[in-house]
Amino acid sequence: MIPKLVAIGALCVLGSAVWAAESPEAGDDRVALKCSGFMLAEGQAPPGSQITAEGLIDLLGKRIRGLGIGSAPIVSVTAETISFGDSLLRKPTRGHSIEGTIDRFSGETMITVREATAPWATLIAMELDCQPTPQAGH
Numbered sequence: 001m002i003p004k005l006v007a008i009g010a011l012c013v014l015g016s017a018v019w020a021a022e023s024p025e026a027g028d029d030r031v032a033l034k035c036s037g038f039m040l041a042e043g044q045a046p047p048g049s050q051i052t053a054e055g056l057i058d059l060l061g062k063r064i065r066g067l068g069i070g071s072a073p074i075v076s077v078t079a080e081t082i083s084f085g086d087s088l089l090r091k092p093t094r095g096h097s098i099e100g101t102i103d104r105f106s107g108e109t110m111i112t113v114r115e116a117t118a119p120w121a122t123l124i125a126m127e128l129d130c131q132p133t134p135q136a137g138h
Contacts, residue, residue, distance in 0.1 A: 029059045029061075030058050031059075032133045033055040033057065033067070033102075033107075033130040034133045035053045035055065036052045036128065037109075037126060037127045037128035037129055038126070038128075039068070039126045040126075041124050051068070057082060062074045063084075064082075064102075067100075067111065067130075072086075073086075080103065081101050082102045084098070097113070097119060099111070099112045099114075106129075108128075108130075109130045110127060111124075111126040112125050113125075
């Protein structure tokens with residue numbers, strides 16, 4: 001139990017130099033991520049393309065930024081996961097729909113991008129291993 005609490009605490013207090021430079025107020029409510037894994041685009045054969053991505057969890061602003069998706073709202077935070085993307089209560093009628101989760105212990109991140117008007121069709125699926133990156137000066 002103690003290692004899990006330490007992991008949660010570490011995840012909550014880490015940020016990156018890149019994001020800190022863009023947002024000087026970065027602190028405990030922001031966690032920068034460095035990720036690697038696979039992206040499978042529509043029509044591509046598994047396992048897809050190997051990718052690396054960077055992102056930011058902004059708990060205060062309730063957004064996930066980067067990770068190849070631009071920006072998406074955080075819809076729920078638990079001790080185990082952070083869920084983000086389009087609200088289940090209000091789906092977009094045009095553009096793309098984003099659904100994602102980040103496991104706060106393992107860093108396993110799953111992201112699915114769908115056509116908003118065809119939610120049964122997956123345009124992009126990403127399976128990433130994300131780790132917090134330390135903030136400069138800490």
